[in-house]
Amino acid sequence: MAKIQxxxxxxxxxxxxxxxxxxxxxxxxxxxxxxxxxxxxGRSGFADGHxxxxxxxxxxxxxxxxxxxxxxxxxxxxxxxxxxxxxxRFATSKVAATAFxxxxxxxxxxxxxxxxDATILPLLTPLNALEPAAIAEEIEAWLAQGFxxxxxxxxxxxxxxxxxxxxxxxxxxxxxxxxxDANRAYSREDGERFASRLDPEGIELFEQPCDAxxxxxxxxxxxxxxxxxxxxxxxxxxxxxxxxxTITGVGYCKLKLKRFGGLDRLKQGxxxxxxxxxxxxxxxxxxxxxxxxxxxxVARTTIRNAGEFNGxxxxxxxxxxxPMPFQDGAIRLPAGYRPRLDRDAxxxxxxxxxxxx
Numbered sequence: 152m153a154k155i156q157x158x159x160x161x162x163x164x165x166x167x168x169x170x171x172x173x174x175x176x177x178x179x180x181x182x183x184x185x186x187x188x189x190x191x192x193g194r195s196g197f198a199d200g201h202x203x204x205x206x207x208x209x210x211x212x213x214x215x216x217x218x219x220x221x222x223x224x225x226x227x228x229x230x231x232x233x234x235x236x237x238x239x240r241f242a243t244s245k246v247a248a249t250a251f252x253x254x255x256x257x258x259x260x261x262x263x264x265x266x267x268d269a270t271i272l273p274l275l276t277p278l279n280a281l282e283p284a285a286i287a288e289e290i291e292a293w294l295a296q297g298f299x300x301x302x303x304x305x306x307x308x309x310x311x312x313x314x315x316x317x318x319x320x321x322x323x324x325x326x327x328x329x330x331x332d333a334n335r336a337y338s339r340e341d342g343e344r345f346a347s348r349l350d351p352e353g354i355e356l357f358e359q360p361c362d363a364x365x366x367x368x369x370x371x372x373x374x375x376x377x378x379x380x381x382x383x384x385x386x387x388x389x390x391x392x393x394x395x396x397t398i399t400g401v402g403y404c405k406l407k408l409k410r411f412g413g414l415d416r417l418k419q420g421x422x423x424x425x426x427x428x429x430x431x432x433x434x435x436x437x438x439x440x441x442x443x444x445x446x447x448x449v450a451r452t453t454i455r456n457a458g459e460f461n462g463x464x465x466x467x468x469x470x471x472x473x474p475m476p477f478q479d480g481a482i483r484l485p486a487g488y489r490p491r492l493d494r495d496a497x498x499x500x501x502x503x504x505x506x507x508x
Contacts, residue, residue, distance in 0.1 A: 196258025306336030434459025
């Protein structure tokens with residue numbers, strides 16, 4: 152069995168084209184941790200993960216420390232044993248553990264990365280405008296670019312949110328599907344008030360109204376919502392999916408590679424969502440091109456709606472020598488696509504680096 156011979160850990164800084172505003176933070180750049188590993192047979196693999204401050208209890212300092220310790224301990228150890236050890240400590244730092252485990256899966260040429268046929272994967276896009284005239288203009292621009300699903304951020308003011316959603320519904324006039332996302336910002340009472348007053352026309356789902364750990368509050372909102380609820384941040388294991396399936400009104404679960412422990416576990420989770428009578432959604436809007444490629448490979452056989460792995464469209468620059476093809480609102484992967492890191496770009500965006508061998 153092959154053993155890990157060397158590894159490199161980087162913290163990247165990827166400046167964004169425009170600020171990306173969420174209810175809990177505005178991002179000017181993404182700062183993923185890039186993990187590269189090589190075994191004694193000369194095989195190599197890479198993956199990354201973006202820890203989003205404020206999204207969970209996981210911190211960037213904690214994730215960096217976890218990876219430094221894990222990568223050092225992995226040198227000279229068989230890849231199978233390394234991956235098992237890292238995933239045994241998955242709960243300690245989910246994003247960091249996933250980045251390392253996935254890099255090993257890439258090194259091992261996981262079959263999920265094989266693309267025997269050309270693949271088209273439609274993506275959603277966020278709507279950022281606030282005023283009616285600007286909303287209408289932005290919608291027309293996105294429609295012209297081929298997008299058919301829009302992400303609408305809510306969670307600050309119930310009445311203002313309802314009014315803005317109504318303006319967006321009028322402007323789209325059935326030409327697009329809407330996903331509403333509160334990013335955990337509503338209280339139970341405000342979430343109930345918002346969800347119970349929605350006009351369901353054109354709305355696919357309402358995502359994560361309340362705190363990720365407050366299952367009761369999210370369940371209360373789901374019970375009165377006029378559209379299906381989707382849980383996001385709480386969904387990290389198969390047990391979480393089983394629990395979500397018991398809540399009346401929860402029709403969707405969103406999974407992200409960075410919180411699920413690797414490619415195989417992600418596919419297993421997406422399949423489990425459907426087996427539990429719900430619909431899976433996949434993707435991280437804060438992910439790099441690396442994360443987008445990895446999620447796209449899994450999405451090919453697991454989802455049937457717009458992907459949310461659109462984070463790679465937000466930075467000013469890409470990370471691959473052969474940038475992931477994107478046109479008319481969709482990722483368009485040719486048969487056999489297997490990207491290579493652009494070494495000049497990686498070096499240019501490296502903020503911090505550690506080597507292990």
